[in-house]
Amino acid sequence: MKIGILYICTGKYSIFWKDFYLSMEEKFISDVEKHYFVFTDNPTIDFENENRRIHRIYQRDLGWPDNTLMRFNTFLQIEEELLNMDYLFFFNANLIIKEKITSEEFLPTGNENLVATLHPGFYNKNRKKFTYENNRKSTAFINKNEGEHYFAGGLNGGKTADFIEAMKTMRDNVDIDKKNNIIAKWHDESHWNKYLINRSNIKILPPSYLYPEGWKLPFPPIILIRDKNKYGGHALLRNEKVNKFKVYYSKIKNKLYKIIKFN
Secondary structure (H helix, E strand, C coil): CEEEEEEECCHHHHHHHHHHHHHHHHHECCCCEEEEEEEECCCCCCCCCCCCCEEEEECCCCCCCHHHHCHHHHHHCCHHHHCCCCEEEEECCCEEECCCECHHHHCCCCCCCEEEEECHHHCCCCHHHCCCECCCCCCCECCCCCCCCCEEEEEEEEEHHHHHHHHHHHHHHHHHHHHCCCCCCCCHHHHHHHHHCCCCCEEEECHHHCEECCCCCCCCCCEEECCHHHHCHHHHHCCCCCCHHHHHHHHHHHHHHHHHHCC
16 A cells, blocks of 8 residues: 655755654554655755655745645646555645554545544634635635534545545636635635535544644644744745744734633
8 A cells, every 4th residue: 555645845844854754654654655745945855865755856935825825736746656646645844743643543444535634723613613715706615504624734635536636626726716816715725625515525533633732632642733933933934034023923922822712
């Protein structure tokens, strides 16, 4: 069995690759052949000369928000290579595996074709709190009477043919929106939620598979979302001009959000 791991680390995001890879090799489904498709503008990445299953693909830094919004276009550039895999999964750059993960708990089974992860920010929240796309002109628009779950964009995948079909649909929808000067509220995540509306062939992973570092959710993390503030923050990682006041304000805002959220 072959699993393809889709990973983007352009620019300074390459700082996350080493520990992500080591944790995947140690703790993620040990009884399969794992192939890492690493999209980066870095000339070299750790371990690529030691592991032939690491495939470095040149990808220029598209800037924000295109690095995330255009990821389906990015992955589909190597569609022929991806078709050699049995399963495909996208992992955000700043993830790290904390506990052993088996194929039984992670891979789709039976009628399941896709794998989606519940967003930790909406744990135990009702439908009214979900931040689906509400612009009717966007292809990602979701009606108020639709939707049972809100899925995160940081970890998703499934059986290869099914996930490629999903990526093609989302790529086309993103392209339509861009032609109409529309960017969905949460970029690729908004389009992923739209694609999954009214689908029953989904294996749903709990938010322990996308556990934000520093949060106090009532279960232990299986996959941790590393805090980007410890690595310079969003602005630095995205190569944006860093305004010290904005960085300080962002940190305060995040702390206040956590206080409000968990009280």
